[in-house]
Amino acid sequence: MSSLPLILLLSGSLRAGSSNDAVLSTAQAVAPSHVRTAVYEGLAALPHFNPDDDTDPLPGPVAEMRAAVADAAAVLICTPEYAGTLPGSFKNLLDWTVGGTEICDKPVAWVNAAATGRGQGAEDTLRLVLGYTGAAIVESACVSIPVVSQMIGTDGLITDPAVREQIGTVLACLVEAYEGVTGRDPRG
Numbered sequence: 001m002s003s004l005p006l007i008l009l010l011s012g013s014l015r016a017g018s019s020n021d022a023v024l025s026t027a028q029a030v031a032p033s034h035v036r037t038a039v040y041e042g043l044a045a046l047p048h049f050n051p052d053d054d055t056d057p058l059p060g061p062v063a064e065m066r067a068a069v070a071d072a073a074a075v076l077i078c079t080p081e082y083a084g085t086l087p088g089s090f091k092n093l094l095d096w097t098v099g100g101t102e103i104c105d106k107p108v109a110w111v112n113a114a115a116t117g118r119g120q121g122a123e124d125t126l127r128l129v130l131g132y133t134g135a136a137i138v139e140s141a142c143v144s145i146p147v148v149s150q151m152i153g154t155d156g157l158i159t160d161p162a163v164r165e166q167i168g169t170v171l172a173c174l175v176e177a178y179e180g181v182t183g184r185d186p187r188g
Contacts, residue, residue, distance in 0.1 A: 005073030012079020012090030109141030
């Protein structure tokens, strides 16, 4: 197992080829060499949240998601807005984190990839729900970076150099927050 800190990448979109997925794939491509990244792929498999099921043993997909969050040094979220808030499937993921302690005090940020002036409802809901989980929101890493389809290459990565640089800056802010929490410099 690597000693490099892991940034967990959470997409709130189930749609193949979404701009949210492009942001997170690009984050993997531009990540500093002194961190690892991993995209969480289990969103569609999570059962509907039911407090009666939030006991040991947890449903398998929930246990896997919580383990992924627990193993991460920080979390980066990119989610669309749907009907003025988070998509139900992503809110469901967040609901499953409320009963655990895995995300508590963990550096968390988001990238809003929606068009300018959109996505605020999702951001507001993220802020509210993450407050209930005890996550450490890294304000300097919570940004709006409008992503349009023309910016996404055939490989699913964002091609615009300025946007790639912004995403790299977000990751750097998360790493800095992780260092501040742990007192550990991931570069050694």
